Every structure is written in C-alpha cells, then in structure tokens.
Amino acid sequence: MAQSTRIAVTxxxxxxxxxxxxxxxxxxxxxxxxxxxxxxxxxxxxxxAWHEEHGESMPADALAxxxxxxxxxxxxxxxxxxxxxxxxxxxxxxxSLAPLLDMRKxxxxxxxxxxxxxxxxxxxxxxxxxxxxxxMLVIRxxxxxxxxxxxxxxxxxxxxxxxxxxxxxxxxxxDRIIRYGFEQARNRAADRVKEGRTRTFRTLDGRTCExxxxxxxxxxxxxxxxxxxxxxxxxISKEYPDVATHHELVDAACMKFVQSPxxxxxxxxxxxQGDILTDLAAVLSGGMGVAPSCNLNPTDPDMPSMFEPTHxxxxxxxxxxxxxxxxxxxxxxRMLEWLGRKDPAIAAxxxxxxxxxxxxxxxxxxxxxxxxxxxxxxxxxxxx
Numbered sequence: 325m326a327q328s329t330r331i332a333v334t335x336x337x338x339x340x341x342x343x344x345x346x347x348x349x350x351x352x353x354x355x356x357x358x359x360x361x362x363x364x365x366x367x368x369x370x371x372x373a374w375h376e377e378h379g380e381s382m383p384a385d386a387l388a389x390x391x392x393x394x395x396x397x398x399x400x401x402x403x404x405x406x407x408x409x410x411x412x413x414x415x416x417x418x419x420s421l422a423p424l425l426d427m428r429k430x431x432x433x434x435x436x437x438x439x440x441x442x443x444x445x446x447x448x449x450x451x452x453x454x455x456x457x458x459x460m461l462v463i464r465x466x467x468x469x470x471x472x473x474x475x476x477x478x479x480x481x482x483x484x485x486x487x488x489x490x491x492x493x494x495x496x497x498x499d500r501i502i503r504y505g506f507e508q509a510r511n512r513a514a515d516r517v518k519e520g521r522t523r524t525f526r527t528l529d530g531r532t533c534e535x536x537x538x539x540x541x542x543x544x545x546x547x548x549x550x551x552x553x554x555x556x557x558x559x560i561s562k563e564y565p566d567v568a569t570h571h572e573l574v575d576a577a578c579m580k581f582v583q584s585p586x587x588x589x590x591x592x593x594x595x596x597q598g599d600i601l602t603d604l605a606a607v608l609s610g611g612m613g614v615a616p617s618c619n620l621n622p623t624d625p626d627m628p629s630m631f632e633p634t635h636x637x638x639x640x641x642x643x644x645x646x647x648x649x650x651x652x653x654x655x656x657x658r659m660l661e662w663l664g665r666k667d668p669a670i671a672a673x674x675x676x677x678x679x680x681x682x683x684x685x686x687x688x689x690x691x692x693x694x695x696x697x698x699x700x701x702x703x704x705x706x707x708x
Contacts, residue, residue, distance in 0.1 A: 338637025340399020446610025464598025
C-alpha cells in the first residue's frame, strides 16, 4: 500500500496562522472532493510563542521531526504583532528568522524558486502596457554564497570592533543551480507551446530561441565567485543550444527589472542577490500579497522541500483578519504540484487550486475583503 503524502504545517508568527488556516481549508476541500491520499500535522514551532515558552525557536530535534514529512508549509516568521503592544515578546531577526536558514541548509533546499507573472486582477505597478507581459522565473541559489553564516565579531561593543562575514561558493553548487535554470527554461518553453503563447529571445549570434536564461553576478567587483559563475554558465550553456543566454550585473539587472521586465525569462542569481531580485520581481508582478515562493531539494527525495509566501509576518495587521491569503494559496498550489511528481492526482489538485485562486483574483481585483472571506470564496470555487 502506498504511503500517504505528508505535509508539516508550521503557521509561525504574525499573519502566518491566519493565512495558513485558509490554505488548510482549501487542502481539506480538495482532499474531500478528490479523495486525495494527503495528510498534514500542525506544529507550533518555529515561532515567537514557542521561543517565549521554551527559550528556543524550535526544539533541538526539529529537523529530525520534519524530515519525516514530504513537504513543509510555512506561514511567516518575524515580529508577531500587534504593533500597538509595546510589551509584545519580540526577537531580533537574527534569531526569529534563523529557523529558515536551518531548514534550508539542513534539508539541502538548494533551489529557491519564485515565479513572477502578472496575472489578471493583480496590481500593475508599472505604467508601461508591456508590463502586462511580465512572466519570469527567478531562481536563487539557496545553499551557500552570502548566507553561510561564517564569520564573527571581534572586540564586540568597543570602538575597535571588527565584524567579518564570509561568502562561500563551490563549483558543485554553482553547476547544479545553473543547470537547473537551463532545465526550467526548457520546461517553461514547452509549457508555453502547449498553451499557445510562445515567446522569442535573441541569441548573441543572431538566432531566435523560445527561452532564455539570464545569469546575474557582480563579477566586476566580486570577481572570484563572479568569474566562476560566468565560466560555469558558459560551459553549461553549450549543452542547451536551444536556450538563449544573457548576463547582467546585479545593479543593472535591478534597473532593467523596472525598465523592461518583460525581456526576462529565467533568471539565476546567488543567494543574497537572488533574495533582493525576487522581492523586486514580486512587486512587479502584483506585490508581495500574490507572490509564492518555494525552497526545493530536487535531488534527494528523502528530504522535504519548504513552501512559504514571499511576504513577511505583517505585524501591523496581525490578528485583525485583514491579511490577504492569496500568496499563501498560490504557494500551497505550487506545493501540491511539486508533491504531484509522485501522485498525479495531487498535481491536478494543485493546478485546480492555482486556477481557482487566479480566477478569484481576476474577478475581485481591487476589492477589499477579509482573510476568511477570500478563503471561503476560493473553497466555494473548488467545491463546484
């Protein structure tokens, strides 16, 4: 008998529990409708509440517990709110967000994948009409680089204090993230052909391709890892003659994301630079309230991947029922599609959830609704 697909649900802080509750309602609706072999367990950690009670954000064996699951659905971590409570239990970001890095590294979730597509009904921040055609996938190297937490502080708190923060880049991680970017470019091109919406990109030698990978570095100033990324990119690109290639320095990429975001297809960047670019891409495709995010381990089926919306804990509206769960629901849809690699019924449910959330977004563009109201509307669509 096949084992059930298991999800660890970690609501976290602030609006996390509110938006996660709506995601679970949708999962319950889909499970009942299609008889999905799907189950989940809620965990009260990582969170401020757990830290306040236990002196740590999550138990010492948290990763061992989570590894028993196929995926982790995370709400948000950070300031729990409400902001009008000056006596609330508040941790520094270096502590409250540390579990994110612990899970990403502990489960080798080496891909952070964030799609940025301007869907009907989402807010269009750029006036240019071509901005309606934004459809990019930003792939962030998620296992090393600038976020390895290597370094320290010497003579802390004195005028002579020295802080060191080391960046670590390996050829193994560089090769696999770049190759993953090319594979996703091919997959996206194939999907567009099926949907009848092809795109074209020019190669350096004047050919036309249906997909593109843009590599982001700062190789003019950060030359050692920048040169290694560039050399790996040039070498691997030879295996994908059907994919156009491009390179941008990160500062120029930020400008071009705003000037002409429709010119990008797949973007590959380092951990820190990808972190910044994905937030910018999220705003260009409608804002943090509609942007999903995935932390994936494509190579080890025994390790869970983690799914979280791009937005934070929003302490200014926490507990008021005002949070828009759209990003969380799009994230849950991506999770189901990922889990559907083993069970096509779960993949189909993910597509159904994505379509329901997209239809709700298009129909209710600009209308203010509460968290539960949006969740109820989408559950009603799924029940039809």
